[in-house]
Amino acid sequence: MNQSKKVVTVTTIVMVVYISISFFSSEIELFFPKFKNINLLADIAYHPRKEANKQLQNFIPNTFSATNTFESYQKKGTIIGFNQDSIEPALPNVTQKLLQLEAGKPVKLRIAWFGDSQIEGDYMTQDLRKMLNNQFNLTGSVGFIPVNSVSQDFRATAIVNTSGYIKSNNFKQHTSNSHLFLSGYSFFGGDFRMNMLDKVKRDPQVPLQKWLLFGKGDTLRIAYNDSVFKAYPATKYFNKILLNSSTNQSVSVRVSSSRTPVYGISSETSSGIIIDNYSFRGITGIELKQISNALLTELxxxxxxxxxxxQYGVNLMFKPEETHFTPYYKQMKSVVNKFKTAMPTTDFLMLSCSDRAFNYGGEWKTAVGIDSLVYNQAKIAFDTKIPFYNLYQSMGGNGTMVKYVDSLQYAGKDYIHFNVKGSKKVAYYIFKAMMNDYNKTKIKHKKEQAKAKADSIAKAKQKSKA
Known part of the structure; x- marks a missing residue:
């Protein structure tokens, strides 16, 4: 009898451990890859990738496809490519890279995500980065990290510590020779140290490349891991030095750059999806005109x-009754055209502002000018011929921010900024829209493959008859 109890006890303990490992398999796999195939719950668990493939198989494009007119900007959950067939991908370069990544090819898909304090601290982008890399079974990395940042004390995906004399220039305080980077900052210093730790959860066996990024000047002197200083030329507006490539997630470097602008460090894998967060507090996007054409051209x-x-907009509605955004339309249109001219092979995407609320007569409501702002942002995208994503409608439209604050606890009491949970929710909406766009390319690719196969069979038959 006692022997039977021991058997039951041991069996129960083994099953509890087995189920626990299965339940937390994705987290355990990050640190112990050999546990990948130990998952009792695999057949009943939710798999985003399998679900996406299932949706793709069930997706039947309209026989009579429609062209996306300007009015299409009001659609939610869809990246709109204006004046193009609705079954065509709005972001062809991006979706082609995703196709290569899914096929296991060692390529990098790199995204620059511009925004204001809504994405400060890597909010939204940290979640989207994780979702995209998980979707394609890739390991992630944090991407670009500036020398200094107002968000470095609360950013969860990286830690940066600097010491020594550093002078900074930025969108709001700069000189004619500031050489601002995409982050809106550039840094100079006679001798300073930068320590960076990439905290993104990843496969510990995959190496991380740590690149020091800097601009045009005389020379840049660096000492990596307490080695002696070595001089590097700074002849271009965009230069990079590979500090190291290892499984270590941290790097330390001393820099001497009194006349050469230093931008920061990029921590990245040799292949995969990299999202660089370029947040700058309190701006509307028109400040990007200060970035030099020479830098954009070299990139x-x-x-x-x-x-x-x-991704801008909420800072334009600093007055509760503001509804006039024509001046913004003109200035931001110029910014987009500037980038497009300098970077003709890059895909671009304009996001509308999110919902935000004001207190009208003692009650919090969606800003009265938000429809006008979204219209103008869509018009910028339409007139500059870049795709548009209506974030405002996709997150729920009128009244959503009030709901996010009062009911769901997804945003702060300023009725503007998402918290961690809210940022993750919004990132998921964007992720779904990007996957829908990718599925269009995937369907097109399968059709092309089927046609090529049919043509090959037809040619073989003709040859055999001859």
Whole structure:
């Protein structure tokens, strides 16, 4: 009898451990890859990738496809490519890269995500980065990290510590020779140290490349891991030095750059999806005109970015009754055209502003000018011929921010900024829209493959008859 109890006890303990490992398999796999195939719950668990493939198989494009007119900007959940067939991908370069990544090819898909304090601290982008890399079974990395940042004390995906004398220039305080980077900052210093730790959860066996990025000047002197200083030329507006490539997630470097602008460090895998968060507090996007054409052109020559995203708007509604955004339309249109001209092979995407609320007569409501702002943002995208995503409608439209604050606890009491949970929710909406766009390319690719196979069979038959 006692022997039977021991058997039951041991069996129960083994089953509890087995189920626990299965339940937390995705987290355990990050640190112990050999546990990948130990999952009792695999057949009943939710798999985003399998679900996406299932949706793709069930998706039947309209026989009579429609062209996306300007009015299409009001659609939710869809990236709109204006004046193009609705079954065509709005972001062809991006979706082609995703196709290569799914096929296991060692390529990088790099995205520059511009925004204001809504994405500060890597909010939204940290979740989207994780979702995209998980979807394609890739390991993630944090991407670009500036020398200094107002969000470095609360950013969860990276830790940066600097010491020594550093002078900074930015969108709001700069000189004619500031050489601002995409982040809106550049840094100079006679001798300073930068320590960076990439905290993105990843496969610990995959190496991380740590690149020091800097601009045009005389020379840049660096000492990596307490080695002696070595001088590097700074002849271009965009230069990069590979500090190291290892499984170590941290790097330390001393820099001497009194006349050469230093931008920061990029931590990235040799292949995969990289999203660089370029947040700058309190701006509307028109400040991007201060970035030099020379820098953008050199980034384009290197094919550095596959996609550039503009996510602005809430700072334009600083007055509860503001409804006039024509001046913004004109200035932001100029910014987009500037980027497009300098970077002709890059995809671009304009996001509308999210919902935000004001207190009208003692009650919090959606800003009265938000429809006008979204219209103008869509018009910028339409007139500059770049795709548009209506974030405002996709997250729920009128009254959503009040619901996010009062009911769901997805945003702060300022009725503007999402918290961690809210940012993740919004990132998921964007992720779904990007996957829908990718599915269009996938369907098109399968059709092309089927046609090529049919043509090959037909030619073989003709040859055999001859």
């Amino acid at each position: 384009s020559k290197e094919n550095y970015y596959d996609l550039i995203v503009f």
